[in-house]
Amino acid sequence: EVQLVESGGGLIQPGGSLRLSCAASGLTVSSNYMSWVRQAPGKGLEWVSVIYSGDSTYYADSVKGRFTISRDHSRNTLYLQMNSLRGEDTAVYYCARGSWTCDFWGQGTLVTVSS
Amino acid sequence: DIQMTQSPSSLSASVGDRVTITCRASQSISIYLNWYQQRPGKAPKLLIHSASNLQSGVPSRFSGSGSGTDFTLTISGLEPEDFATYYCQQSYSTPGTFGQGAKVEIK
Numbered sequence: 099e100v101q102l103v104e105s106g107g108g109l110i111q112p113g114g115s116l117r118l119s120c121a122a123s124g125l126t127v128s129s130n131y132m133s134w135v136r137q138a139p140g141k142g143l144e145w146v147s148v149i150y151s152g153d154s155t156y157y158a159d160s161v162k163g164r165f166t167i168s169r170d171h172s173r174n175t176l177y178l179q180m181n182s183l184r185g186e187d188t189a190v191y192y193c194a195r196g197s198w199t200c201d202f203w204g205q206g207t208l209v210t211v212s213s
Numbered sequence: 214d215i216q217m218t219q220s221p222s223s224l225s226a227s228v229g230d231r232v233t234i235t236c237r238a239s240q241s242i243s244i245y246l247n248w249y250q251q252r253p254g255k256a257p258k259l260l261i262h263s264a265s266n267l268q269s270g271v272p273s274r275f276s277g278s279g280s281g282t283d284f285t286l287t288i289s290g291l292e293p294e295d296f297a298t299y300y301c302q303q304s305y306s307t308p309g310t311f312g313q314g315a316k317v318e319i320k
Contacts, residue, residue, distance in 0.1 A: 143300055145308050145309050145311070192257070197309065198303070198304030199262050199304050201259045203256035203257055204256065205256055
């Protein structure tokens with residue numbers, strides 16, 4: 099059974115940094131396309147970033163230069179390093195398997211950017 | 214970026230009703246269209262990929278159709294667990310943009 103479990107969310111001040119983790123079981127993170135998708139409170143879904151099996155990465159324009167997606171094969175874990183956080187980054191962050199077609203999702207972790 | 218527009222944004226329906234949600238792309242995306250269901254407080258769930266292919270384990274009352282710029286999600290015989298928000302998403306080009314969502318509420 100595939101499970102994705104996000105962690106690392108919380109309350110952070112504007113300008114701060116946070117690293118989200120997504121621990122996987124039942125699939126190998128390094129062999130799959132993996133994505134981060136976020137959802138601001140009461141809003142729709144927004145794709146954030148994807149990492150391909152060859153380690154190439156893409157980012158939404160809204161986070162480019164501030165967020166970095168990566169993975170650790172030994173820990174079978176996906177990461178999202180978020181720097182220079184802004185209020186508009188407040189959202190539930192989901193990790194998911196796939197690039198645009200995501201068939202397995204974690205339960206999400208809430209990031210709140212506020213002073 | 215390709216813009217995805219869903220209609221209606223919300224609708225009220227009763228158990229047993231047939232419900233149709235449409236999704237329009239700002240340019241042709243062939244059949245590269247996914248549908249997701251999201252229940253309150255839960256992660257999205259992939260229902261349909263490639264416009265009309267039912268994801269494994271999804272009930273057959275869900276169906277999708279369309280190509281090019283216009284797509285439809287149909288629920289034939291609404292069940293209580295189907296009251297949720299539905300999102301379309303194009304997988305034709307980077308980034309894979311989502312529609313704004315369509316909330317199906319109980320009448």
